[in-house]
Amino acid sequence: MLSLLRDRRAVALLMAATLTILSNQIISPSxxxxxxxxxxxxxxxxxxxxxxxxxxxxxxxFAPFAGMMADRFGRKRQLLIGIALFAIAGSGGLWLPTLPLILASRLVLGLGVALIMTAQTALIGDYFHGEQRGRFMGVQIAATNFSGFIFLLIAGVLAGMSPFAPFVIYLIGLAYLPFLWLSLTEPPRGEAQERAHPEEAGERGWVLLLCVVILLAGLNFVAFYMLPTQMPFYLTTLGHDEPAAAAKLVAGVTLFGGLSSLAYGRVRARLGRALTPTLGFALFAAGFAIFGIAPSYGVVLAGGVLLGLAAGLVWPTFLSIALDVVPAHRRGLASGAVTTSVFLGQFVSPLVSQPLIDTFGFAGTFEAMAVLLAAMAVLVLLTFRERGPALAAA
Incomplete structure (x- = not known):
């Protein structure tokens, strides 16, 4: 980990990654x-x-198009443009007067996030290789979760002052720009990258495996994003309607997610590519099962701890497998596809969960999510085993 942090490029990419958690969850307490x-x-x-x-x-x-743009036109410029757009649009709640206009600014924020995530992920694949890349993915999730823990606690305090105050946090993107501009370089891509690292030509059956990753990532975030979108309202049924209660829960999940992801490299080295996320999905299922029977805020927090531990084992898997198995010249496309799946799952989460909650209540919906996540654990176990190299790059 320390060797990674001595690399200015790694630090810059970690800084960019910390912005992604701000895109959605930071206003949840508000x-x-x-x-x-x-x-x-x-x-x-x-x-x-x-x-x-x-x-x-x-x-x-937009993420698939952003991924193709990163493959064709380069990663660094796209990343910097995305961060500038992120800061301007993300702070819209500070200065826009109506709910529809704030909603429109959130859509523009999504455009910036697509540019950031696809370029940043492709740069990880370009800069780091083999075991070092796996370590970086774990460190990245840890950095994202620890920064999210801090930002969400701040957001909870700010939301207690004004529901619009947390929007100011998005402006941190502007402070990041100078360091990223000085630290990042545009790497060789495509065939030049594959000649330098022959192992980067792709894994046999990578298209099918990538499709499974895309499916699992989307379903996982449909379930997980019930946390920021529904838990503030669920907690009111338990007598905790203060904004800080939801902020502490989400912050606790991100904290334990960070601690878990720090161990991701070591856990994957011991359990392998299949068993590591299988354990993670099993913990996800257990956390939602606890939510379904929770009689008090303290029990909900216990379920949140399990969700955090699960996230640290599952989330690095999605992008690390995508980067491991696809040819180097397809990394932007692959990162765009996984990003699309993750954020589509986030977007449809309240559209799926709200009718379920209206019909079956919070407890029944949480139990249904637990069953879905347990089924996903079985699918992961069956499909994520190690495979050989591709006979030819796709």
């Missing part, structure tokens, strides 16, 4: 306050929930 402020606006209850997941729609639509 949702009840925003909904109350705009109560007279048509469909305020639904629109306030969509503020969290609206960026995901633009990411889901």
């Amino acid at each position: 949702l009840p306050g925003i909904g109350e402020h705009f109560a007279a606006s048509p469909n305020a209850e639904l629109l306030s929930r969509l503020l969290v997941t609206a960026p995901s729609l633009l990411v889901a639509v």
